[in-house]
Amino acid sequence: MPLGELEDEAMGKLLLVGIEGPIRTMLGEVLPLEDFKLESASSGFEAGIQAESLHPDGVIIDFAMGRNEALMIAQNLRKNADYNDTVLVGLISDDDSASGFDRTLFNETFRKPFDIALLAERVRTLVNRKKTLA
8 A cells, every 4th residue: 555645754755966877776776766765967957846746854965976066055055944954975175175165055964985884874863863853
């Protein structure tokens, strides 16, 4: 029997923005499909559309898409009251300095290369905490 909206409320919804194929695949393997719904976006525009339709509990943004675009996505989400409690995680490469931007935009940042299981566990913890407080 489909649970519809109840199922959606129990399931964590993640939006993966600019995430490359291998990382997206590995996240799908370590975050169980019965616990998380994963959607992808490759640009800021697409992320905005996906965020409106999905209302994600968490957004993981890969800075590999471009530092300015990644920061713009995070800033736009934080400006919108509907996403004030959305968990934001930034994936930063060694080439991209973690300094020079407002780190308070993100709940967490991970520097590449990172342990995908650690990322998944941290995302799971943050999203579950958000859902408990909601």
